[in-house]
Amino acid sequence: MKAVKITLFVMTLIVFGLFMIGFSMTPAPGASSGNGNPAFFILFALVPLFVVMSLLWWTLLRFYTIRTSAYVIGTGAILIHLAAAFLYRQHTLNAYRDVIRQALADRGGTVDGNYLQSITTGLSFHINNQNFNVNTFLMFLTASILAAIIFRLSDQWDGRSKRRAE
Structure with missing residues (x-):
């Protein structure tokens, strides 16, 4: 079990490092984005890391x-955390759009709302x-x-239903 804990700790540090590398790949507000978003490679690495x-x-x-009952309470707390974190992300994204809008206005005078929306949506380089x-x-x-809790609860329920069927 110690190996699992150490592996989980090391993987958490690796994932944190990947997130910070992605964070650093953001151009200055108002700057051009170049040819694509190299942070896509980080996303491809994060998917298998999430599963593991x-x-x-x-x-x-x-x-x-x-x-x-502890799993249910933990699941509720995690869902509350994820909802609050998502709302916080939306709030900071809207604030960052204002920063980009101001930088574009300082550079060129006018800001096209459609352009601003397109560069601040999805996985744009501008919002890494x-x-x-x-x-x-x-x-x-x-x-x-949360995924682990759901898998664990499904294990428990599956085991109980198999015992009842016998």
Whole structure:
């Protein structure tokens, strides 16, 4: 079990490092974006890391005896955290759009709303600092824990239904 905990800790540090690298790939407000977004490569690395981290959390949860009520309370707390973190991200994104709008106005005088929306939506290079930061790292971490809890609860319910069928 110690190996699982150490692996989970090391993976958490790696994921945090990837989020900070993505954060640093944001151009200055009003600057041009170049040819694409190199942070896409970070996203491709995060998907398998999410799966592995969820499995490691699931392994830890299987090792310890935890009541179903604690899982339900934990799931509720995680869902509240994810909702609050998402709302915070939307708030900071809107504030950052204002910063970019001002930078574009300072550079060229007028700001096209459609252009501003297009460069601040999805996985645009201009908002890497909004997609990769401490808040989104914590969202990633708690989402992996949530996945592990769901898998663990499904294990428990599946085991109970098999015992009842016998």
